[in-house]
Amino acid sequence: MALLPQLTRRLGQPLFLPAHGRGAALPDGLRQLLRRRAGVWDLPELPALGGPLEADGAIADSQRSAAAEMGVARCWYGVNGATGLLQAALLAMVRPGERVLLPRNVHRSLIQACVLGDLRPVLFDLPFQSDRGQPAPADSAWIERVLQALPRDGAPIRAAVLVHPTYQGYANDPTAVIQRLQQQGCCVLVDEAHGCHFAAGVDHPLPPSALHCGADLVVHSLQKSAAALAQTAVLWLQGERLDPVRVERSLGLLQTTSPSALLLASCEEALQHWQRRKGRRQLLQRLQEAAALADGLRHSGVPLLSNQDPLRLILHTGQAGITGLDADDWFLPRGLMGELPEPASLTFCLGLACHRGLKRQMRNHWQNLLRHFPDRPPLPAFEAPPLPLVTSTAQSPTQAWTAEHQLVGLKDAEGCIAAELLCPYPPGIPLLIPGERLDRQRQRWLERQQLFWGDQIPDALSVVSGG
Ligand SMILES: Cc1ncc(COP(=O)(O)O)c(C=O)c1O
Incomplete structure (x- = not known):
């Protein structure tokens, strides 16, 4: 039983998430709540409290006023991280067999949603910053090229996802990109897990929140970019492109029937905190x-x-x-x-x-x-992943995930179809997704990634048998 002592251990400067810095930046209301008799706040969905999907109760009221304060139609608090809300949002936007446009720096939760819902991802590559080996956000000229390169046949592309900002804090103004994707018939979901503070409207030259740039749905992680507890997040919905009933059905499919009242209270407090002058x-x-x-x-x-x-x-x-x-x-x-x-x-x-x-x-x-580590020469420029601008998977992620699979040495994996995600964490961005076929260049590139990521890139991959 060694868990509890770990939680209170001295750790030095907490330059990691949650963003409340081990409690130092928790809003006053939450801090006071946590000082009350231990556990009094751990309540079930009592009638007066309700839950994120109930029409009545304190949680429904809280969500209604948060949406009104943000100037959007609806919002839902979540207690399974940005992960749970991103997955519910995507499954609400796209039906089984339909396609969704995803950037290559998409968080793995959205690929998992494709597996769950039999959605067909069309992946687009991003500009690459070779001095640091990280993708940069796409601008509208880039997205125009992506749209030109989309496959002309097959199921319709119903939705598109953007990541804004990235984990490292790269962001641009996504307005033109969002508008262009919407013109193309896509409902746009922005994974703004790391950018809730962009929406706070303080007098600082931060990039704009996608909520203020016309996105249909936006997910904020309230522990990564506001001062709530771990596992908290909020999903915002605006405009007419998506029926809130579809979102609620999808949330109901994925979320727990016993959401933590403490976590939900921390969602409210974190959002309220930025409504107050202090x-x-x-x-x-x-x-x-x-x-x-x-x-x-x-x-x-x-x-x-x-x-x-x-x-x-x-x-x-x-x-x-x-x-x-x-x-x-x-x-x-x-x-x-x-x-x-x-x-x-x-x-x-x-x-x-x-x-x-x-x-x-x-x-x-x-x-x-x-x-x-004295006198080392700078690391050489990083090699961009050898990917076409736009890729569809060889099999659907659901098919690949559920197929018979086997382990194959990475060095022998050329031509194989991945059965699982290959994904260093953090940042949780897959290098390979279920259903993708490894061509020679990609297999070689992955082998070279082992030099940088160590055992986060295993020697053997799970691939579809006979694929
Ligand atoms: C861009 C992005 N989106 C979503 C998530 C998932 O967030 P959570 O861990 O709150 O489920 C992460 C987690 O690192 C992330 O970096």
Whole structure:
């Protein structure tokens, strides 16, 4: 029984998610609730409380006022993360056998929804930043090329998904892209798991929230980009393209019948916090401190990559010839706990708590890291994944997932059809999805990825037998 002591252990600077920074930035109402007699708040769906799918009760009222404050038609709180709400949203938009346009940096939850609902993904590639090995958001010229490259035959493409911002905080203004996809007949879902604070409307040059750019559905993770507890999220719906009844049926299919009242209360508190003057002032202060911290670190020689969300700091370890995974291993025991180690970078989530002394700590740790891994040449430019602009899978993900499968060595996998996701986590972006056939170039590229991702890329893949 070693779990409880782990929860209260000292961990150094919490530069990871949830964004409340181990409680430091929890809104006052939630903090007070947690100080009440332990467990009083753990209630079932009593009539006065209701649940996210009930028409009456405090939760329904709370969702109605959150939607009104955001200026949208409906919203639903979720207690199975952004994962659960993204899956419900996608299954509401697309019927079995229909197609959905997904970016290559889609979170694995949406591929899993394709498996669950027998949806046919059409995947589009993204601009690639070869100095760091990360995708960048698509602009409207890019999306125009994607639309030109779509297959002309087959089932209709009913929906499209965008990721805005990315885990690392890359974002643009998605208005034109959303409009173009809607003109094409798509209902647009934006995975804004990392960008709830974009919608808070504070006086800071953050990118716009997709909610204010006309998206039909948007999912916010309230633990990643607001100050709620882990597992919380909210799904927003606006416009006429999707009937809310379909969303509710889909939510009912996936969600627990016993949602935690504490988590639901934390959804309300996190959203309410930014309606209040104190909460808005705190968010603005955090954004300003974060921008000043990044400037200060750059001035003292710490290589940070540029992005659009000040609350994400991307340390460019590759510039010093060090992988983000090695840097993370080295920082962790020294009390600097990042969120997202990748081959050329380590992303720190500053979250919504105040971090005193962080500039000095990061600068010192960076200098000590350089002494530990001295005089390395920068990592060479990363090779873009060898993918066509648009790909359909060789089999449907459902077919591939449910087929007889077998393990095949990665080196022998050329020509095979993947039966499962291949997906380093974090960031949870699949490198290969069920139903995709591995051509020679892709098989070779995956083998080379082992050099960077280590055992996150296994030596053997689960592939469809005889596929
Ligand atoms: C872009 C993106 N979307 C969705 C999710 C899923 O969020 P959750 O862990 O809250 O289910 C993640 C998780 O990392 C993510 O990075």
